[in-house]
Amino acid sequence: MKTIKLVIADDHELFRNGLKELLKRHEDIEVVQCVSDGEELIKFVKTHPDIDIVLLDITMPNMDGFEALNKLKSVNTNVKPIIISMHDDGNYIAKCAKMGAFSYLLKNTDQEELVKVVRIVSEDKKYFSPNISEKMIDYMSENTVSEDILSKKEAEVLLLISKGNTTKEIAAELYVSSRTIETHRANILKKLNVKNTAELIIKAVKMKLIS
Template sequence: MNKIEVIITDDHKLFRDGLRSILQQFDDIEIIGEASSEIELMRMLKEGYDPDIVLMDISLPDGNGLDIIKQMKEEYVSIKCVVITMHADGQYVVKAVKNGAYGYLLKSVDQAELVEAIKTVGLGKKYFNAEVSQLMVTDMALQQDQETNLSERELEVLRLVAQGYTTKEIANQLYVSARTIETHRVNIMRKLNVQNSAEMIKKAAKCDLI
């Protein structure tokens, strides 16, 4: 069996050393490099490093660690990113998942779980433990809790607006005057607590109304 090749990315040398020390004990895992920043990581990849897994802290000094996951995934399709962080924040987890991360580990995990995560991801599967899943679930449930109280008619209008129909077109479709639709739009914006159509559609999309 081939070794799982890993690059560790974290701005704290001591932490990198610790990880290396732990992972060195396993014959099927090999640390092929370390980076102390996103820039350094990207430079290494550009220079030809080709790890199976990048183990990455997302509170790096240069920029947002979550964005780099996406970037890396686009440029180096085969590399799988496992986030390791102290941030027990559902939004971070969701963002990481959406950006293509293969795993999300809290720094509170133990050795055994770290290794299990790496091996799981090494097989091409994703690794998110119960705690992390919980964070994600809780966050998603919260997002939905923004009550809207739009009437049926308003929802209907909102959906048509979001589909790109103009006020006039909607009026024709619903057999009412354009004035009516305009009133609806104003009321919808008031209820969603936004100032204009762009924000209205954004908020509607975020709240899954459309």
């Protein structure tokens, strides 16, 4: 049996090392390397074309999982990413699936499931467990709002709103009329299907459009 060469990318050292220990027990799986952010991961994978699988966390410093997922394809076409996240958030799951993840596991997955998925993915098959698929479908149906629904300007305005800036201040910062910013605000409200600033911020936070 061919050994599955695997890299772990997670910024939590305890988790990373713990995972490594767990995987060590399986003779068909070799943890080649552990890294703590996306940059390190890309750097490593670039020089190691024989890596089969990356276990990838979403929330990491420097370069997060999403960005890493994006770059992976262009750097190494052989490597198959499996996301390991603690968020069973339809938004995240859908985004990862779209960006080429081969699977999406929660951190409360049990060991057997993890190893099972690693083996499946190593054969170039995608696998999303039923609970994850369900979340993804729920999200798709209830949320016509895709993650890039806001235009660049709108996203910029939203960010400034969330920092406590008023319309006037934002207008000054972006060198346009206040009226323009007011239109942006109105369009943002409409797109996110909310009726005022309070609701807007709540929804934007939930959708991770802002911190």
